[in-house]
Amino acid sequence: MYGTGILRGMGVTIKHLIDSFVDDLSFLGQRYYSDDALNVRQGTKGRGVFTVQYPEEKLPVPERFRFIPFLLYDEHEDGSRTDRCTSCGICAKVCPPQCIWIERSSDPDTGRPIPEPTRFFIDIDICMNCGYCAEYCPFDAIKMDHDYELASYDRTEAHIFDKDRLDKPVEYYASICPTDYASEEQARAEEEAKKAARKAAAAEKKRIAAEKKASLS
Amino acid sequence: MSEEERNVVAPEQVPVADSIVARFGNALRTDDRDGYEGYVVSVESLKDVATVLRDELGYDYLSSVTGVDYFDEGKIEVVYHAYQTSGGPALNFKVQVDRENPILPSLVSVYPGADFQEREIFDMYGVSFEGHPNLRRILMWDGFAGHPLRKDWQEAYFEEENKPFDSRWPGGDVKRSEAENRFGKNVSYPDEFDIDNWAPEDDSSLYAGLNKSGSNGKKLKTDSLVVNMGPQHPSTHGVFRMVVALDGETITDLQPVMGYLHRNHEKIGERNTFLQNMPYTDRLDYLSSMSNNLGYSLAVEKLMGVDVPERAEYLRVLMAELTRVSNHMWAIGFLLNDLGAFQTPALYAIRARELILDIFEATAGSRMMCNYMRFGGVARDLPDTLRDENTVDFIGDLVNERLPAAIDELDRFLTGNEIVRSRCIGVGVLPADKAIAYSTAGPLLRASGVPYDLRRAEPYSIYDRLDFEVCTRSNGDVYDRYVVRIDEMRESVKICQQVMREIPEEGEIFTGKPQYNVRVPKGESYGRVENPKGELGYYVVSKGKTNPYRYHVRAPSFINLTVLGEMCKGHKVADAVVILGSIDIVLGEVDR
Numbered sequence: 001m002y003g004t005g006i007l008r009g010m011g012v013t014i015k016h017l018i019d020s021f022v023d024d025l026s027f028l029g030q031r032y033y034s035d036d037a038l039n040v041r042q043g044t045k046g047r048g049v050f051t052v053q054y055p056e057e058k059l060p061v062p063e064r065f066r067f068i069p070f071l072l073y074d075e076h077e078d079g080s081r082t083d084r085c086t087s088c089g090i091c092a093k094v095c096p097p098q099c100i101w102i103e104r105s106s107d108p109d110t111g112r113p114i115p116e117p118t119r120f121f122i123d124i125d126i127c128m129n130c131g132y133c134a135e136y137c138p139f140d141a142i143k144m145d146h147d148y149e150l151a152s153y154d155r156t157e158a159h160i161f162d163k164d165r166l167d168k169p170v171e172y173y174a175s176i177c178p179t180d181y182a183s184e185e186q187a188r189a190e191e192e193a194k195k196a197a198r199k200a201a202a203a204e205k206k207r208i209a210a211e212k213k214a215s216l217s
Numbered sequence: 218m219s220e221e222e223r224n225v226v227a228p229e230q231v232p233v234a235d236s237i238v239a240r241f242g243n244a245l246r247t248d249d250r251d252g253y254e255g256y257v258v259s260v261e262s263l264k265d266v267a268t269v270l271r272d273e274l275g276y277d278y279l280s281s282v283t284g285v286d287y288f289d290e291g292k293i294e295v296v297y298h299a300y301q302t303s304g305g306p307a308l309n310f311k312v313q314v315d316r317e318n319p320i321l322p323s324l325v326s327v328y329p330g331a332d333f334q335e336r337e338i339f340d341m342y343g344v345s346f347e348g349h350p351n352l353r354r355i356l357m358w359d360g361f362a363g364h365p366l367r368k369d370w371q372e373a374y375f376e377e378e379n380k381p382f383d384s385r386w387p388g389g390d391v392k393r394s395e396a397e398n399r400f401g402k403n404v405s406y407p408d409e410f411d412i413d414n415w416a417p418e419d420d421s422s423l424y425a426g427l428n429k430s431g432s433n434g435k436k437l438k439t440d441s442l443v444v445n446m447g448p449q450h451p452s453t454h455g456v457f458r459m460v461v462a463l464d465g466e467t468i469t470d471l472q473p474v475m476g477y478l479h480r481n482h483e484k485i486g487e488r489n490t491f492l493q494n495m496p497y498t499d500r501l502d503y504l505s506s507m508s509n510n511l512g513y514s515l516a517v518e519k520l521m522g523v524d525v526p527e528r529a530e531y532l533r534v535l536m537a538e539l540t541r542v543s544n545h546m547w548a549i550g551f552l553l554n555d556l557g558a559f560q561t562p563a564l565y566a567i568r569a570r571e572l573i574l575d576i577f578e579a580t581a582g583s584r585m586m587c588n589y590m591r592f593g594g595v596a597r598d599l600p601d602t603l604r605d606e607n608t609v610d611f612i613g614d615l616v617n618e619r620l621p622a623a624i625d626e627l628d629r630f631l632t633g634n635e636i637v638r639s640r641c642i643g644v645g646v647l648p649a650d651k652a653i654a655y656s657t658a659g660p661l662l663r664a665s666g667v668p669y670d671l672r673r674a675e676p677y678s679i680y681d682r683l684d685f686e687v688c689t690r691s692n693g694d695v696y697d698r699y700v701v702r703i704d705e706m707r708e709s710v711k712i713c714q715q716v717m718r719e720i721p722e723e724g725e726i727f728t729g730k731p732q733y734n735v736r737v738p739k740g741e742s743y744g745r746v747e748n749p750k751g752e753l754g755y756y757v758v759s760k761g762k763t764n765p766y767r768y769h770v771r772a773p774s775f776i777n778l779t780v781l782g783e784m785c786k787g788h789k790v791a792d793a794v795v796i797l798g799s800i801d802i803v804l805g806e807v808d809r
Contacts, residue, residue: 005633089386101389
């Protein structure tokens, strides 16, 4: 019969309509502005309307979400900071749109390079959020942020992030990416342990060699 | 079409028969450069060779035509990749011309699908093709000075030949290019250009080429007129312009005009290092970035000769197939928008797509610009949890229940709908022979009854181990393209289910040590994948450095548009919108 296809299609629409009310009832009118409801709405079991009431509600971003890099520093008990960045320049070299500028510091007396940056810039207008800098950094010194609300009124200077703007404590990173942080710390500890073991072994070897030498003479 | 016919077994590559090599004598020789393959043909016999290949050896499908500027040798090379639609690897033949005065015979009469690609080479390299019916610039505007892909052409704000740029490190000091080159000072004019007496060119040459002859006018008096649909038009899916010659409301000719989103992806690609190109490929067809990544990785891996670990192969296929589902959801939803069913079907279609993007976001870090694959594997393994759920369970739920239900619902909602049927059946018909001749790909080709799917015709990754059907239909109209998409989604879900069953629980996801700047061995390679929109090919030439010497993208949306005018003739204006929607283009890929 002509029109059955349309009627069947309308059945689908009505089902969607009813689904949204069923959802409303099951949450007793608390469909919005609660994390539980949001999770259900956006999950595999969600039915009915799935919109998110941004900015009152925000989707939780997954750990690996990447948006504009930042630099990590370790804060010590006396309040001093050490940058993790050694200004090796790998991030600047791997960056596809070449939005990272690093000025390496050098010793004022000898002129030798010091492994830390004096200045560090990222032009976030150019940054394409690919995450290569974080992926290829050998020191876990640069990571991708989760803060995606960066709208501003100035479209020139404000979009060139300098070191002050980029620096964030390690604790911040641990809070946004707990599992990645844990696995990196573990890998680092293992690496340190290995290094220490190697050092100890080398020292032991030296000592034995020295003893041998002493006994020979 | 019967079962046997559908699953045509790919034959072994037929080498160009010795007799034919002998027939052409010196005009056809094997390309013996290091890392190169195929044949080099002389300019004079190009057309004859192409005709013989098509008619006698069955290489009926011209996949890609592109140029390479060998600056040091003073040559421009045009590279053709032809295939047999029965399956099998490519036949690659090239022709070399002098850089100074490059003239070649056009192959449009042999392979009509070469039309836009030859225009692109004309635009980008300045090679004129004799006998081309409409040799005008295609991506740059008429009156543009120079040919951008020539090695001696430099873009505005040119900094250095290759990345990484020296100014970044160790003495990096950021300077905004706008501050250095103030507005008005950032352009250079050619010597003979007189800015005071310059009048912008109109499109008279474009309009003059249109067929404005109306066949009508017997009963009802109709006017013939030219209408510009686009570049700003909601139905064109972006900044795309169709110049339509009308007789009353009937289309007598249609000429697509593109390039409004052109950024010279390929030039950027040649400045980049191999790895740096990966996130740029995301931006081609931004609805299916995972598949774009896959094609590029395959091309470079061929050159590098690295193997991909088992688990990574499964992850790649899983992502590529989820991409296909999400892309087809989008395509169908917005085809319905083009038909006038505003937003409701589109919203129902992209509901399930959201969940697919959630998987991408949790795994790769971004919903659309995934940048997930690397040469020799993938960037990250699946995360442990996704939205407080075990990731494997989440994906399992999705591919076993949610997606099949969503596809069924879409099917129930639209397939039988009488309005959809009456608007789509018999509209934009593309017969099989024309579909092949015009080098169309993807659902467009298969809806015309050609069972050509790269996953079967020339299997890559692990597709030869997976069980799925190549979906075809026989009428080649808009409705069949829609149905093929629905069927393909079902097959993709089937593949995803197999992948989730068979994927090794543990295992490496990357071969070797991740390197930020890889040196790729000399040679050329053509990697192609069955993108949701059709055959996506990457032609990469390496000179043994860290940057590709040539990086070309065979964009399915772009080449599928070659046949748009042909399909629209005789239909009404409103149908042109639908036909365009059924091709499913993304302008990021068309304009590159």
